[in-house]
Amino acid sequence: MGGPSARVRAALWEEARRYDGMARALLTYNTNNKQGLAFEAHAASGTRLITKVSR
Template sequence: MMVLNVTAVPAGLRGDLGKWLTEISPGVFVGNPSARIRDLLWQRTTELCKDGRALLIFSTNNEQGMEFRTHRHDWEPVDFDGITLMMRPDKSSKHEKNPRRTGWSTARNLRRKQRR
């Protein structure tokens, strides 16, 4: 069993996926293809995705009984001792890249110069 969730992808890709899988909701495809077909569909999805995003979840023989693959997603699958978890991006790291400026604003400095 596999579930493929695509967002903001070309209509041609959705039509192509519809040949092999059933679209149960806009952008959500479900099916039970073989592992070979699943890998070919994933490869085709990542090639044709352009600026869109894709998330693949499929059943496999491991402790969780499933595996994840992502393409251009904010959340990343991370392996913790054989268990795959989805890791959210750390929002605090974004603030470290663009530190907050301190001091007076440019507009305040211009107004102060005009008063003099």
């Protein structure tokens, strides 16, 4: 999708979250931090979100 602006990214994320109960979503994007990226996750209702960090 390229590199949408923060405003467009936020609007797309809100649209994805409207499907609560039907799907899971993961949003990753470049940012100015040590890792160079950030992510947000949304789990469908009734599901658990498990994160694993490898070192």
